[in-house]
Amino acid sequence: MSNQTVYYSAPRRLLHWIVAVLLIAGLVAVESHEIFPKENPLRGGLVSLHFQVGLLVFLLVWPRLALALSGSKPPVNPPLVPWQATLSTLTHVLLYAAMVVMPVLGLLAVQMNGNPVTLLGWELPAFTGVDKDLSRTIRGIHETIGNVVIGLLVLHIAAAVWHHRFLKDDTMVRMLPPKK
Numbered sequence: 455m456s457n458q459t460v461y462y463s464a465p466r467r468l469l470h471w472i473v474a475v476l477l478i479a480g481l482v483a484v485e486s487h488e489i490f491p492k493e494n495p496l497r498g499g500l501v502s503l504h505f506q507v508g509l510l511v512f513l514l515v516w517p518r519l520a521l522a523l524s525g526s527k528p529p530v531n532p533p534l535v536p537w538q539a540t541l542s543t544l545t546h547v548l549l550y551a552a553m554v555v556m557p558v559l560g561l562l563a564v565q566m567n568g569n570p571v572t573l574l575g576w577e578l579p580a581f582t583g584v585d586k587d588l589s590r591t592i593r594g595i596h597e598t599i600g601n602v603v604i605g606l607l608v609l610h611i612a613a614a615v616w617h618h619r620f621l622k623d624d625t626m627v628r629m630l631p632p633k634k
């Protein structure tokens with residue numbers, strides 16, 4: 455089976471795993487910041503880390519989208535049954551949409567609350583005026599979709615492990631460095 459595996463291209467694999475690390479780190483950071491009391495600088499640091507990695511994901515999603523839309527998806531061997539192929543495509547589309555929409559909502563929520571957002575030390579221009587009520591609403595939407603994203607990722611990662619360990623197809627291997 456493995457000698458017939460068609461791998462994702464190196465740029466697609468690299469970007470997938472860089473974004474996976476960033477996005478999961480950002481989620482762990484925002485979900486754990488409340489462990490620390492308000493006066494502990496780690497609390498604010500974790501929220502800032504969430505902003506930074508979210509903005510980096512926003513930068514990296516564009517080359518990923520360009521690569522995904524310009525190339526075809528390598529076939530899985532043995533082929534997926536139709537419902538699995540449909541569900542996986544739907545999950546990937548939703549994850550891509552989240553990588554575009556979530557950073558925008560997050561940025562707007564923070565700036566509308568009157569707070570600056572920096573990326574790698576550079577303060578971003580204000581894309582919006584201050585509107586605290588709207589900021590609260592957008593933040594609520596961001597948090598709700600954020601929890602859906604966590605659910606999608608649990609499904610995504612569980613599916614990857616299930617295909618690898620139990621169905622023993624090459625879904626996961628295609629996303630790893632090719633065996634020489």
Ligand code: HEM
Pocket residue numbers: 477481484485501504505506507508509511552553556557558559560561563564571593596597598600601603604
């Ligand atoms: C792909 C990118 C992103 C994802 C998946 C994401 C996801 C999440 C999640 C799951 C939460 C916690 C929800 C909860 O507590 O119920 C959250 C909170 C938050 N996010 Fe994001 N986020 C992203 C990017 C950003 C960016 C770029 C910013 C701002 C520049 C931002 C600003 C916020 C804020 C202000 C909160 C509330 C934090 C608090 O509770 O104090 N997010 N986000």
Ligand code: HEM
Pocket residue numbers: 466470473474475477478518522527542546547549550553607610611614615625626627628629
């Ligand atoms: C430990 C974590 C992860 C594992 C094991 C994993 C595994 C995989 C595997 C095996 C594939 C190929 C699936 C296929 O071709 O049908 C894939 C594709 C994909 N994964 Fe993940 N993934 C992880 C984290 C993430 C995260 C955090 C995201 C965030 C958005 C993500 C987004 C995607 C997308 C959009 C694809 C479609 C292929 C592409 O265009 O790059 N993955 N993943």
